[in-house]
Every structure is written in structure tokens, then in C-alpha cells.
Amino acid sequence: MTTKPIITMTNIHKSFSSVHVLKGVTFDLVPGEIHALMGENGAGKSTMMKILSGIYTKDKGEITYKGEQVEFKGPKQAEEAGITVIHQELNIIPNLTVAENFFLGKEKTIGRSGIMKNKEMNEEAKAWLMELGIQLDPQKPAAECSVGQQQMIEIARAVSTNSEVLIMDEPTAALTSKEIDVLFNVIDGLRRKNVAIVYISHRMEEIFKMCDRITVLRDGASIGTREIKKTSFQEVVKMMVGRDLGEQFPERTNNPGKIRMSVEGLSTKTGVQNASFTLKHGEILGVAGLMGAGRTELMRAIFGADKNTSGTITLDGKALEARHPQKAIEAGLAFVTEDRKGEGLILNQTVRENLATSQLKRLSKWSILNRKKEQQSASELIERLRIKTSSMEQPAKSLSGGNQQKIVIGKWLATEPKVLILDEPTRGVDVGAKKEIYQIMNELTKKDVSIIMVSSELPEILGMSDRVLVMHEGTVSAIIDRTDATQERIMTAATGGE
């Protein structure tokens, strides 16, 4: 790679109040490369990209863009200069059409009248999407588009404004494997058109498949940049955590016991059809399937979060009539939801308060909360799960993704559940915290807790499960023993094949 860099960031520093987040980061990007940016949560990736795109201003350091020193004042300026960010949470307005979203803020109008030229905009949006190889009706409401399609609208929008630098933050986090293939095709095309792409992701496989170079950040400093062809998984992980992690998945040594819970003929209005399975003492049951196969819906139904379900659930020989989460909790169930910001945490509340939400009854007498017990429980959980927080009075939103996830898990461990349902427990969590979560799962099963783990990451399913339940279009399409489970068998069952 001998081309001149389009961007160089040298010795960038940034502090928020008293916290030194970036301590001299150095980074460069050349046209026509996909440059991966990796690091544990809180390593400073987002802050660095926010400085590059003008959302934050740096305290110290130098940024050169196309040979000139720049300092963008706001994302709009950066975008005009040709730097676009595709955020993890997409900037799509669901009630507007594809074309309206595409042209948002720069609508084509007749003169300066404010009257929009809809026909022209529809055609042009369609053409830009075709350029990426995407066929999408420009008049379709964005709400009816899949997440992948919505992302394509944003990418097409960036391309149409002649963006020369594209920053993508966890672009595949919410995509199905098919959509990921489409996305890779598109960014590969952009690379050939000499666009420079920064690719932020936790998914090692993707990075080694797609990227040309990788820069690793740790604790606000750049640890190093490698060419993908000349590095390995192990080296990158070591750079990220600063030590050897060993095996990604801890060994499962526990032997599941007798049947603890059985679900029979469970159907819901949300799309689950006639699901039946059993769960043993101390077992980890992995639940695999494509997005929209009904995995989360099945979990919500078991937990009593959605009404109008039919079928029976037996737990320890007793019928479980979970018409409300509270009943399910009393029976010994716990549910770590997939969307921790939307469903798991109360972001404005403190770590202590969040850890108490699931156990208010146990922490109170005659409805009066016992502050001491609450604090005691919080400090125990913080220690047990090694939650990194400066104090239990920190708002949950100030913690990194991995630590937030630990709060959600901790809040449920406090209820001493018999059955723990984990829905995508390691999504958006860095490798270090991932391994800690796996270890916690192992410890729990040794204490006879049964775990249902929904996951879209097949290595995780294969690495951690004693048995794998596969869902396809709302039904249970296969239940496979650990010893017989392979990626191929799971994917076949997940796609409805024989």
C-alpha cells in the first residue's frame, strides 16, 4: 500500500471533564482500503471517530485530510468535505419513504419554492441504489424495509454526495447472514471505486474476511496497525486485551442432570407455532435460528412478557402459568433481554438502582425499601461480576457496553433463578467481557442453574451449548446434541432444509 493517506490523525488527545479518554491516538487511512478499528468497549473507538467526523473537537493533536490540516466544526462540515458516518443506530425516519429518507435535508425543489420534485427524487434515489446493486422501490415506507435495506439507503446517500471516507460503526450487528453478504458486496465495490472505509466491529471473522488493515486501540491509545494478511486472530486479541486470553470458550465440564422444565405446544400471537422442548438441570440449551425465526418471541412467551399464548410450561413438576413477568420471576425464571438499552436497563438510573429493579420485594419490608440491603446487594453483585464502575451511584448510561450487560445479568442473578434465559448475551460486548460472561454461565450451571441461550453467533452456540435448539419460521425445526452439532447442520435446520 503505497498510496498517500487521505486521512492521518496524529497524537490525538481528548478528555471529558476529568476522564482522559484518548491519550495520543495515531491513525491513517488510504483511499481504496477497508481499515478495521478494533478495541474493547471503552477503548476510545467511538470517541476517535466522533472527533474525525466533527461531533467532538479534539483537545490536542493533528488531523490532516487530503494534505491539509482540518478541524471540523460539526458533522455537517465533515460530511460536506466528504466524510460520512453510518452509525449503528441508523438515521432513518420510518414514516418517510425510501426516497424521502434518501433526500432528507437536501430535497430537490422547484427553484427555492419548497415545493418538492417527487418524481425526480424517486427516480434518482432508485438509480443510486441500483448503482450499489440494490433493488428497492423508492416509494416504499422505510418502516417496511429491513434493517439491511435501511442501511443501504444511508450508504447510497453517502455515495451520492461523493463521500470519499465512509465510517461504519458495527454495520453488521443487526443484519442477517444474507444481508451481510449483500453489504460486503457493496463495500467491496466501494473499495474498488477508491473510497476509504473505516470499519468498526467486534466480529473478528468479518474483519479477517473483508479488511485490508487493522488498527487496535486499548485504553485510549493506539496499540498498533497490522496488515490483515500478516496477522492472526490471536495476535489481534492479544493486542486488544494486553494479554493472552487462551481459548475463546471455557471448557464445559458440567453434566446436565434430570429434566427441569418442559415446554409443550407453545404458540403465540407473535408467531411461535407449537414449540416443544425440555431443559435439564445445569444445562445450557443454545437456541439458534435466523433473525425473525421467533426465538425472542418464544423466550418472551415463556417469561410471560406477551399475553395470548397457548401451550403448557412445567417447571420442577409444577405448571407455570406465567401471565406476567412477576409470576415467572417468582417461579424462578430470569430473562436477560436482547436489547439492553431498550428493555434491560433504565439508563438514567444508577447502577445500584438498576441492580435492584428485579428484586424490589426482597429488598423491602412492607413496601419500604431497605437502603442498606440495596447497597449491600449492589456491591456484592459489582464484585461478583467484576462490573467496572467508579461507584454504584454512577448512571448506567455512563458505563461501557460490556459492563452494562453485566448489570443486566447481575440484576437477574440477584433473584437466584433456576432458569436463566439469555437473549444474545454477548452482542456488542468486547472479547474480554465475553469470556467473563461465558465463565459466569459455566459457574451458574455448576450450581445447577439451567440456561437457555439465544444467539446469532454460531461459534458461541457451538462453543457453549450442551444441546442446540434450532428455530425456523416460528417452529422448532431441530434439537441437536452437542456432539452432533455442526455449523452446517444448524444452518440447514435454520433455513428449513432437510
Add this chain to the structure above:
Amino acid sequence: MKNTGLFQKLGPFFGLILITIVLSILSPSFFELNNILNILRQVSINALIAFGLTFVILTGGIDLSVGSMLALGAALTAGAMTSGIDPIIAILLGLMIGAAMGAFNGLIITKGKVAPFIATLATMTIYRGLTLVYTDGRPITGLSDSFSFQMIGKGYVLGIPFPVVTMFLAFLVLWFILKKTTFGRGVYSIGGNEEASHLAGLRVDRIKIGVYTLTGMLSVLAGIILTSRLNSAQPTAGTAYELDAIAAVVLGGTSLTGGRGWIFGTLIGALIIGVLNNGLNLMNVSSFYQQVVKGGVILLAVLLDRKKAA
């Protein structure tokens, strides 16, 4: 960090002190004990309603029907008394009716899944209409001159007007509920993230119905105090009271999106409105200008709050 947080939270309190100092300088009779007690008594009605609304707003809801509940509860209590029912029983009956009206609001919002703004906009009209039907549009007079009923609006305890005592007692109880009980924690949690609260096993619907019930009861309590002071129940009593009450909650720093705020702020907010009304009256500012000033203060307070948050 924590200290600046408290300093920010106390912003409305400093605002109140500032307004008090300015008014004391501009109008010498303002800072006399009599006038202060007078202000507190005037404030008590708005404060009681605003206390209830604080709970509702903390859950992310709103209740526009407070003024109408005040009127209907007061009219029914007055009606019960004129028909010969013992005043204390009539008052308890009135409070229960208030609770029922509030619970009805809560049921429409939770079980009917109607947005709180719309639900209480409808019941505001319904309860007001029922008041007019019941009173035939005329005030109910000739009320009991029993000690207990007269005491509620006009009495004194150790030189302090009884409504003021009621207000402070209500404040203490409600502060305790909000701060120290699982119900109070639930109120904050629901406002912070309703789905997360539901999945954590909180009885979201029950808690929501609870806050509307509480607001209904407090509104009728305010109505009974008003009735006792005026010695009559007016069919149009409480019209537009929801505006002053919401203003008090917002002035006190409670977020209209729910999850953040405190009841002490609401007390301060109600006092700011009361002090302004009284001070401007003493200075002979026309009631037309008073509205302009009041609105201006609310706007200023909210803008300052935004600045701090940014």
C-alpha cells in the same frame, strides 16, 4: 460532581429566594408573617394537585383532568353534606370518589392503551360535564358549619393555617412514598424505561393506575379545602388549575418525559407561582400583566434548565 448535581437541582430553590428578596425590597408589606402565611395558604391548593401530578409526570404521563376532578369531588362532597350526611363521612366519601375518578383515568390509560394526554382530555370534559349536570350549573351553598368542615379551609393549628399544615403533611408522606418505597422506585423506573420495568417484574399497570388514583384523591382534597374556604362548591371551580399545577412540577425541575424529578422541587415550583401572584398583587400590577410575568418566569426557568442539561 455530585455537589454540582445538587447545586443544579437546587436551582429552583435559589430562584425562589431571589424572587422573595426582590419582592421584599419592592413591596415592604410582602415579607410580613401574615402575608407569608397567606401565600402558603393560597399555594396549598395548587401544591396538593401538583404533588399528585409529580407522580404522574414521573411515570411519563400527564393528567389534564385534575381541575374537573376537583370540581366534581367538591360538588359531590358538598351535596352529601347538604343532604345531611356527617361532614367527616362526606369528606371521606369525596376522597373516595376522587380516587375512583383517578383510577378510571388510570384504567383507560393502561387497559385501554389510550395516551394519557387524550384520555385525561376526554375525562376532563366528562367530569366537568357531570359537575354541571349535578349542580345544574349553580353553586352549592348552605354547607355544614360543623367544626371539622370549617377547620379544613379556615382553621389554624398553632397559628398556622390548616391548609398549610395539610400541604406539609401531604408533602412529607408523599416524599417518603416516592423516595423510600418500592412503589416510588417503580414510578421512577417506569418513567425511565417502561419495557425494562415490565420485564423486571414490576406491575407497571398497577403502579400507573396507582399514580392516577393518588392524583384524583389529592385533587378532591384540594377541592374540599377550597369549598370550605369559600363555604360553597362552585361548578366552575378548578377550571385551568391543571396549568398552574403542571407549571409547578416543571418549575421544580421534573422532566416531562418522565423518570427524573423530585417532589421537593414541585413544592418550590408551587411556592414560586404563589409568591409571584401575591407579590405582583401587592405591587398593584394588573392581572393582565401578571399573566405575562408568570409565563415569562416559567419560560426562563425551563430555558435555564436546558442550559444546565446541555
